[in-house]
Amino acid sequence: MLYKVLSLADALSQDFPLSKVMVDLRSLDGVDLDALGSIGAGAILRVDGDLASPLPMLHSLTMPEVVASGDVIRVHPSGQVNVLYRRGANANTLFATERCNSRCLMCSQPPHEEDDSWRIGEMIDLLQLIDHDLPVLGITGGEPCLLGEGLVEVLRAAKRYLPNTVLHILTNGRLFSDRAFVRSFDQAAGQVVWAVPVYSDNAIDHDYVVQADGAFNETLNGLHNLAERGHRVEIRCVLHRQTVHRLRELADFAYWNLPFAEHVALMGLEPMGYARSNRDVLWIDQLEYADTLNQAAAYLWRRGIAVSIYNIPLCVLPDQARPFARKSISDWKNVFAPECQGCTLQDSCCGFFRSAGDGWRSRGIQPVGLRAIA
Amino acid sequence: MTSEAGDFQVLDEATFASFARREPLIDKTTLRNLEAKHLLYKTSPETAVRLLATKLRTRKSFLRGGPSLHIFVVTLGCDHGCHYCQVSRRLHSGGRYDMSLETAAAAVDRLFDSPSPNLTVEFQGGEPLLAFPVIRHIVELIQARNVHEGRQIVFTITSTLHHLTDEILDFMRIHDFQVSTSLDGPRDLHDANRPLPGGGAHELTIEGIQRARQALGQGSVSALTTLTRRSLERPNEIVDEYVRLGFRSIFLRPLSPYGFAKKSERRLGYTVEDYLRFYRAALGYILEINRNGHLIEEAYAKILLSSILTPFPTTYVDLRSPVGSGFGTLVYNYDGGVYASDEGRMLKELGNDTLRVGSVTDAYQTLMRSPAMELLAASGLSETLPGCSDCAFVPYCGPDPAGSLSRHGDPVGHRAESEHCQRHTGLFEILFDHLANGDSATLEIFDNWVHGVPPVVKAAN
């Protein structure tokens, strides 16, 4: 069951169907539960289970601070609780599927070939319970397009329940090489930003990175098919030893062949999943490509294409590239190094993935003093 | 090497030769470069062809709107006696060679017949300010009509600026005029090129530039250089004069072989080689000035580099394929004749009316289906012309039907004898030499010319 956890006052404002609302009574005593039941509230959330309730009741959470008012939670019959949507988080993401048609060398979320089409229904349920003023909602996988018509349905639901929310969908874009498939997404044009990785300016290198023959051509045709139907697209590239050697050429290629891209994201490697096992082919110290990265970013930016650099600590970037860097690693995923003590840039620096050991850190990490930012 | 869509890759001679012989490329980097530029494909060509097609469509997208540059020759009258004059002027004509108000009104109708959402209305002469009442009449007609039409309209005027009055400046300010004047360099050069009965053309021009800048703003006043044989010896001094006067742009175009210029060609003219030698020196000097921190662009280089370094259509109607004449430009002569280009009008003055598309009173459809337009359509696509079709520079170039007509009597002409072709081949070679071998400072300056000087990047978050 999915529930929207809401305070009593919020529950009564009727923004969400009451039957899907779990009223958070953890800091409110003396509420007439029968009355709540009679107006159709779905469930209640309490600190402990000492009280009989006419409504389904969730209580005695092991980590009570994890569930907050506004969140959407999934409650298993076993009593296991997952938070699927977090009000106020800097990024909320729907997980579309574990399946994928590529096998990228650095995949941080290695795919599983298992029928998980139940996720379609859950996503549609979830969309009804997400705050209507949410600016951006991510959809990721696996490869979301493998849901086929299911993804179309999800996007239809998003348009209905969250018309003001931009959907940022991570996809390898390969299935969009089929024009008919692209046309089935016509109604989503404008609301969705398709974030599609292009790892190189040529098929040999790109196909090697994604471990799939023909992927480069499919993705490029897909991007053009999307653009022709008025879709918004973003280009992404993960930076590692197999991609940085032609990064400057990739920027050139994007400007000439994908000038409709509204944003290019150049992203440091997240040392998770396959990235860990493929360290030998992927690892390169960020210092070694910082200059190239700087040139690529500047090249695109001065041609009017918005650029962001993700997951690269500020101290390894040349001064001119730092304005493109974003605090991209979410608070619960990031840590700082001992060197960061006393660094003047820590507030705007992304730091490091918690999951990454010291072995994934650049030798260039060093606190940045005041002089350097003056 | 260039692709159909204008991607380019510089190869050393040995690699080029072996590539041309279709030998396998040994160097993997070259292989990837050529594949990425769509100069080579490995498996099936479909994706490369599709991307090339999109790029080509983008590059030629100027075709969609129809003619956007509309030149009104409001008078042939002029008080200068320039030896090289590119237009046939009439000294002290007393209004006999001014455009009539009826002709003006009909020309405005033709202007709005063009489907283009963006229209540039350029006033030319003679000295157009000698017919200021005609200009005022035309602008007012256009503005009144545009209340409903809602086109994006820019007014420009090419003038010596010797006849400015407060009334004229006020009028130009209200209607946001872009002003272009002629400045040939330092005083002695300018005055020698532009004899006035009482002399002092240079001084009058500078006075005019200052008044116009005050009224319209620095950015609304630009200048064109006419290069005579005398000029070619003095590249640095000409550039210095532009810098001294605070111009951010200088356009080093050679003398056009039309109008009266042809008759005095022997005295004032020069060969393409002379011009290119001058241009190479002047461009080098301009780059040096930029490297020293003073920003000034050379407009010809900027136009060509914008074609070379971006996948987007050129805004320059004089160098595009299909030809800008007629397809991008229409010229309304004072007497009601409509021409496909300014050169077409000059050809007519020399007795060749091939590029006269009709009269302002003809329907737009009639003008666009005239024999002149048919001729231009048949001969105006560089990609199909002998010589051009095999030329590496063709993605950035355009045909010159007017030049070919005047030299060979047919609009296709012969590349080997074409001033237009020799000049552009030379210019492309100079620019590609910089692109292939230039230091990063030079490439940065080129980027500034093409994309504008970047503002300071703001810090994130």
Ligand code: SF4
């Ligand atoms: S020292 Fe730490 S906080 Fe400072 S820029 Fe480097 S990684 Fe970021």
Ligand code: SF4
């Ligand atoms: S440089 Fe000459 S041959 Fe080449 S396209 Fe231009 S006019 Fe034609």
